Amino acid sequence: MSEVPVPVLQVDGLVKHFPVSRGIILRRQVGLVRAVEDVSFEIARGETLALVGESGCGKSTTGRLVLRLMDPTAGSVRFKGEEIATLDKGALRRLRRHMQIIFQDPYASLNPRMTVGEILAEPLQVHARRYPHQFSGGQRQRIGIARALAVNPDLIVCDEPVSALDVSIQAQIVNLLQNLQQCFGLSYLFIAHDLAVVKHISDRVAVMYLGKLVEIADKKTIYARPLHPYTQALLSAIPKPDPSLRTRRVMLQGELPSPFNPPTGCRFHTRCPHAEARCATEEPKLREAAPGHRVACHFFETLPAPIIVARAGAAKGKFAERLAAFEAAKQTRTSAGQ
Ligand SMILES: Nc1ncnc2c1ncn2[C@@H]1O[C@H](COP(=O)(O)OP(=O)(O)OP(=O)(O)O)[C@@H](O)[C@H]1O
Numbered sequence: 001m002s003e004v005p006v007p008v009l010q011v012d013g014l015v016k017h018f019p020v021s022r023g024i025i026l027r028r029q030v031g032l033v034r035a036v037e038d039v040s041f042e043i044a045r046g047e048t049l050a051l052v053g054e055s056g057c058g059k060s061t062t063g064r065l066v067l068r069l070m071d072p073t074a075g076s077v078r079f080k081g082e083e084i085a086t087l088d089k090g091a092l093r094r095l096r097r098h099m100q101i102i103f104q105d106p107y108a109s110l111n112p113r114m115t116v117g118e119i120l121a122e123p124l125q126v127h128a129r130r131y132p133h134q135f136s137g138g139q140r141q142r143i144g145i146a147r148a149l150a151v152n153p154d155l156i157v158c159d160e161p162v163s164a165l166d167v168s169i170q171a172q173i174v175n176l177l178q179n180l181q182q183c184f185g186l187s188y189l190f191i192a193h194d195l196a197v198v199k200h201i202s203d204r205v206a207v208m209y210l211g212k213l214v215e216i217a218d219k220k221t222i223y224a225r226p227l228h229p230y231t232q233a234l235l236s237a238i239p240k241p242d243p244s245l246r247t248r249r250v251m252l253q254g255e256l257p258s259p260f261n262p263p264t265g266c267r268f269h270t271r272c273p274h275a276e277a278r279c280a281t282e283e284p285k286l287r288e289a290a291p292g293h294r295v296a297c298h299f300f301e302t303l304p305a306p307i308i309v310a311r312a313g314a315a316k317g318k319f320a321e322r323l324a325a326f327e328a329a330k331q332t333r334t335s336a337g338q
C-alpha cells in the first residue's frame with residue numbers, strides 16, 4: 001500500500017476571538033470579535049489554496065494564525081504533521097524558517113532604515129545600496145518575495161500580494177510566484193479578493209464569510225459550479241478588469257454584518273436571496289457535496305443554478321491576456337539580450 005503524503009499544512013477547528021473592551025479607567029470586556037470561527041482546511045506540498053471573502057471576514061487573521069504570529073483561541077495547526085498551535089518560543093522560531101509571509105504592501109513590511117542589502121543580508125550576506133523607497137511597488141514586492149525565499153521555506157502565506165500593484169505588474173508577480181512554486185515545490189495560502197487572479201493561480205479555493213468557511217473545492221468546481229449562495233454572489237460581482245476599478249472591493253447587496261455581533265443561524269441569512277425561516281435559527285454545517293467539495297448551506301442540493309459562469313470566464317480571459325502579453329515581452333527581452 002502506498003503511503004499518503006502528510007499535507008504541508010493541516011488546520012483543524014481554528015478559532016480566534018478578539019476581546020473588545022470599553023471604559024478609560026475601569027476597562028471591562030464588553031464582547032468578542034469572532035474573527036475566525038471553526039475553520040478547517042489542508043494544503044498539500046506544491047499546492048495553492050486561495051482564501052477569498054469580503055473585507056473583515058478573517059482572511060488575514062487566519063493567515064497569521066497559520067504562521068502562529070498570534071495565538072489561536074482554539075484549534076489545531078499542524079505543519080508537516082507537527083502541532084504548532086502549542087509550540088514553545090524556541091521550537092517555534094526554528095519552525096518559522098520554513099513558513100514565510102508576503103504582505104499586500106511590502107513597503108510596510110520592509111524596514112525603511114535598512115538598505116535592501118541589509119534586509120536580504122539578515123538571512124543572506126549580500127550587498128545593495130538602495131533603500132526600499134527607491135524601488136517601485138513591483139520591485140518592492142520582488143524584494144519581499146526574495147526575502148521570504150531566502151530561508152528556503154515550504155509554505156508561504158501570500159496576503160493580498162498583488163492587490164496594491166498596477167494591473168500590468170500584477171501579472172508579472174503572479175507569474176513569478178508560479179515559477180518559484182514549480183522550482184521549489186512551494187505551498188501557498190493565497191489570500192485575495194480579486195477572483196480573476198485567484199482563478200489563475202489557485203488549485204483550490206476556500207470562501208470565508210464572517211469568520212466561517214462557507215465553501216471549499218477545487219478551482220474548476222468553484223468557478224463552474226459554486227453551490228453556496230455567497231460564493232455565487234461573489235463570482236457574479238467580479239469587477240471588470242479595468243485598471244481604474246482595480247482597488248474596488250467586491251460588494252454584495254445589503255450591509256455586511258459585524259463579526260462583533262454576527263447574525264444567528266446561518267451568518268449569511270441577512271443577505272441571502274434564498275434564506276428561509278430555518279436559516280435564522282440553525283447554523284448550517286460544512287457538508288460534502290462531492291469528494292473534496294464542502295458547502296455550508298441547508299439547501300445547496302435544491303438551490304437553482306447561478307447565472308455567473310460566463311462572467312467569471314470573461315474575467316479570467318482578461319487576466320490570461322495580461323499574462324500572455326507579459327510572457328511575449330519577456331521573450332522579446334530575452335532574445336534581444338542574447
Ligand atoms: N488585533 C485585533 N484586535 C481586534 N480585532 C481585530 C484584530 N485583528 C483583526 N481584528 C478584527 O477581526 C476581523 C477580521 O479581520 P481580518 O484582518 O482577518 O480580515 P480580512 O478578511 O483580512 O480583511 P481585509 O480584506 O480588509 O484585509 C475584523 O473585524 C477585524 O476588525
Ligand code: SF4
Pocket residue numbers: 228229230266267268269270272273274275276279284296297298299300
Ligand atoms: S443556509 Fe439559508 S441563509 Fe444560509 S446560505 Fe443557505 S439558504 Fe442562504
Ligand SMILES: [Mg+2]
Pocket residue numbers: 059060061159
Ligand atoms: Mg486582510
